[in-house]
Amino acid sequence: MAVTLTVNGTTRQVDADPETPLLYVLRDHLELNGAKYGCGIGQCGACTVMVGNEAVLSCVTPVLLLEGRSITTVEGLGTLEKPGPLQQAFIEEQAAQCGYCIPGMMMRAQALLQADPAVDEAAIRAHLEPNLCRCGTHMRIIKAVMRAGELMRQKSQSGGAS
Template identity: 75%
Template sequence: MKLNVNGSTHEVDADPATPLLYVLRNDLELNAAKFGCGLGQCGACTVMVDGKAIFSCLTPILLLEGREIKTVEGLGTIDSPGPMQQAFIEEQAAQCGYCIPGMMMRAQALLQSKPDASDAEIQVTLEPNLCRCGTHMRILKAVKRARELMKTAAMAPASGERKV
């Protein structure tokens, strides 16, 4: 079946019941999303579907025909990081980093739909995503910085998020 990931259409040869996470990592070699618990309880596998944050470990690809999937790879590149990535780099908001792609995608989904989300809203929204290193304060700081960077990026598209 066909999957739209980060703006490109991929022909995927997998059982329709396969969780999206496995297809992303094993078939498409997009390794940002991580396997954490496999139960939708830790958030490491979080990606965006049609602008909403979802657990890719619990989402069979048969649900995703014709829908837009976005992973951290779709937010920018190493040479030209998107505002969310830039903010995490600037705040050095990773310890082991395993939870970070999930954190970024959930934060991205929030700020895309609600650019002026309050600090409290950010905190509540990120609740489903766990960090075992205790990097929470830096992660929150990075998301708040991303909130500002995304606004700047929106005003000056050339330096901002790569359009994919």
């Protein structure tokens, strides 16, 4: 069955069973490999993407629920040539070690910062709690999210000019 999805601003039609988890559609059909398969049961957060403005676990979300909704993956935050504020902050703070959890962490952080780029460390910690990092780079991740909030506030104050 054909399912129409809007991913990173582009509308795509995918031939997939409506019960297929979004993660498999993203990786296998759309070749967007940022979201990772971690546990497959929604407990690690490696597969986190945004649906609308909300962080969602793509490994347990069937595509049938997403028709007509906007999906953002880590690939939609920026490019190698022009990284988005969150990506830039993760680079500057060297927040990734193995990198497996980073796309999910970034997407959960993006949802938080879109709602309020002035969040404090306690709010960041609470919001990122569902996402696991086995490498132990939590302190650098938190620092990067705080830096991204600062970059987003600066961009907003300057009228969005780069």
